[in-house]
Amino acid sequence: MAFWALLSWISFLLLCIHYLVSFLFRIPDRRKLPPGPIGLPIIGNLLSIGNKPHESLAGLAMKFGPLMSLRMGFATVVVASSARMAKEILQTKDKEFAGRFIPDAVTVQANYELSMAWLSPGPCWRNLRRLCNTQMFTSQRLDALQGLRNQKMEELLKNIEPFSLSGEAVNVSQLAFATVLNLVSNTVFSVDLVDFRSESAQEFKNVVWRIMKYAGKPNISDCFPQIKSFDLHGIRRHIKVSYDHLHRLIDDFIDQRLETRESGAPRKNDFLDVLLDHCKEDGSNFDRRYVKILITDLYIAGGDTTATTFEWTMTELLRHPNTMEKVQRELREVIGAEQSVEECHIPQLPYLEAVVKEALRLHPTVPLLLPHRTESDVELCGYFIPKHTQVLVNAWAISRDADYWEKPTNFMPERFLGSDADYRGQDFGFIPFGSGRRICPGLPLAVRMVHLMLASLLHSFSWKLPDGMKPETVDMDAKFGVTLQKTVPLLAIPSKRIVVTDIGTTMY
Ligand code: HEM
Structure with missing residues (x-):
């Protein structure tokens, strides 16, 4: 063990010396990388990033332009910060930039x-995407499972009622997360995963958040792969506990379903049935390992993102009571007091749709998308x-670019009324779900869940x-993981709008 540790340190030192020498006696490369800040020897621009990389990178882009390159230790990272550059990367040269x-x-x-989220494009990744696009996230499949989601919402409303009677505040973040987990798990497994007020809901949120936090955290191992076995930040150790927890849970669901089948x-006829059917198809190498990892992806990629989007939207509405009143007026006019909201409304x-778009514009929950990688040398x-650049x-x-948006930091849902601007990947000034081959496959479910809730x-x-x-x-600070969560969870007090009296149902 000591021998291997010594060997790793020696190789690291040799690499540092090699790097320092090539830094000091650089031969200019005529094939030019995009401009960027000059870095320090060895560590490069690591100190310029801080704990809110999306903000520091936006600041650097003001100085170095919408396409820049940075050096993170031994790794080169290219950053795009304008709609035009996003279009080049995610549409024009999508194929070259679709690696992970x-x-x-x-x-x-x-x-x-x-894992679909981490595979580079190839037959395996394409098969998983095809499965998602043609069998899981289709309107038909989502429509077929909407009854379960509507029922979950009814239960959620019942859970909120005691708060409205006592005047106690609801932890919106906890409520959103538990609800989304149940909406996702009813779509995947037809079962509830957590009880909304229980400790387990909070525990599960922590498991998923820990994965997001550690996966998104700047990590010295990514900058100096030669020393990753040392796990200097302890990230591997921490994140493994959460992955194992999630895998055990999903394994149990798969075992139960295999028994009932x-x-x-x-x-x-939920997602799990679709996936288990796919395992049985002739000539398919798709097996239980794929099922487990795909479901893990759906929870990790779908839970926190959707719940966080909901929490930011509620936060903006509470900061803008007039906008909340307008949404409620629309609901009163379209749905009335007699019936409850369903996905078909x-x-x-x-x-309401404009409000969600505006919240996603100001608070895209995956601020840097997931890291892409070039599949070949590319000219942009x-x-x-170069090939394999992050x-x-x-x-x-x-989505906060003043050249693209009027008053970009203001919350103004009206900007989306009568406008074609949309989050489905065609408008490169507004890409909360990404665009091109890597666009979020869960978008159709995410949009339904946020609007329904x-x-x-x-x-x-x-x-x-x-x-x-x-x-x-209201505190608007955000903490950075893969997702951008509210640092201070939102608390809000509900009061009932629909009251049933002897003379009928009234809505306030
Ligand atoms: C408001 C909620 C959501 C937002 C804002 C969001 C956003 C994103 C973004 C930005 C990406 C990366 C795109 C890229 O790298 O270019 C992504 C990927 C992904 N999302 Fe979502 N997402 C949401 C909800 C969901 C849901 C509900 C699911 C599934 C249940 C899901 C599953 C995935 C998966 C599996 C990937 C990886 C796809 C791949 O790499 O090929 N997401 N999402």
């Missing part, structure tokens, strides 16, 4: 190399980007901030 840079942290997950019980709620706007697209900076909660309850808190004093 795999953070060291995620490699501790058993069978990570089968063998017993001849009626099919659920969503297309009739354009103002006259610059040379490429970040700063969706956060792009918002519409249901705002239809049944009015919401106000806890006593003493003013809209302008």
Whole structure:
């Protein structure tokens, strides 16, 4: 052990010396990388990044332009920060840029190399995407499972009722996360995963958040791969516990389903049935390992992102009571007091849709998308980007770009009314789900869940901030993981809007 540690240190030292020498006696490369800040020897620009990389990178882009390159230790990272550059990378040269840079942290997950999120494009990744696009996230499949989600929302509203009677504040972050997990797990497994007020909901949120936090955290191992076995930040150690926890849980669900399928019980026709059917197809090498890792991906990629989007949207509405009132007016006019909100109402709620778009524009929950990687040497706007370079697209900076958006930091849902601007990957100034081959496959489910949760909660309850808190004093700080979460969870007090009296149902 000591011998290997010594050997690693010696190789690291030799590499440092090699790097220092080549830094001092550089031969200018005519194939030019995009411009960027001059870095220090060995560590490069590591100190310029800080704990909010999306913000530091946006600041650097003001100085060095919308396409820049940085050196993170021994790794070169190219960053795009404008709609035009995003279009070049995600549309014009999509194929060349569709690879994935795999953070060291995620490699501790058993069978990570089968994960759709981390695979580079190839037959295996294409098969998984095809499965998602043609059998899981289709309108037909999502429509077939919407009854379960509507039912989950009814239960959620019942859970909120005691708060509205006691005047106690609800932890919106916890509520959103538990609800999304149950919406996702009902779509995948037809079961609830957590009880909304239970400790387990919070525990599960922590498991997923820890994965997001450690996978997104700047990691010295990614900058100096030669020393990754030392795990200097302890990231591998921490993240492994969370992955193992999630895998055990998913294994249990798969075992139970295999038993019920063998017993001849009626099919659920949920995502798990689709995946287990796929395992049985002739000539398919798709097996239980793929099923487990794909479901893990869906929880990790779908849970936190959707819940966080919901929390930011509620936060903006509580900071803008007039906008909340307008959404509630629309709900009153379209749905009325007699019926409850269902997914099928969503297309009739354009103002609500504009509110969600505006919240996603200001708070794209995956601010740097997932890290892309070049699949070959690429020429981009006259610059040379070598094969296997990490490429970040700063969706956060792009959707706050003053050259593209009027008053970019203001919350103004009206900007989306009567506009074609959309998050489905065609408008490169607004790419919260990415675009091109790597666009989020869960978008159709995510959009349904966020709208359904918002519409249901705002239809049944009015919401106000806890006593003493003013809209302008709500804490808007965000902590960076793969996702951008609110640092201070949102608390809000509900009061019932629909009251049933002897003379009928009234809505306030
Ligand atoms: C509001 C909620 C969501 C947002 C903002 C979001 C955003 C994103 C973004 C930005 C990416 C990376 C795109 C890129 O690298 O270019 C992504 C990838 C992904 N998302 Fe989502 N997502 C959300 C919800 C979901 C849901 C509900 C699911 C599934 C249940 C999901 C599954 C995935 C998967 C599996 C990937 C990796 C795809 C690949 O690499 O090929 N996401 N998402």
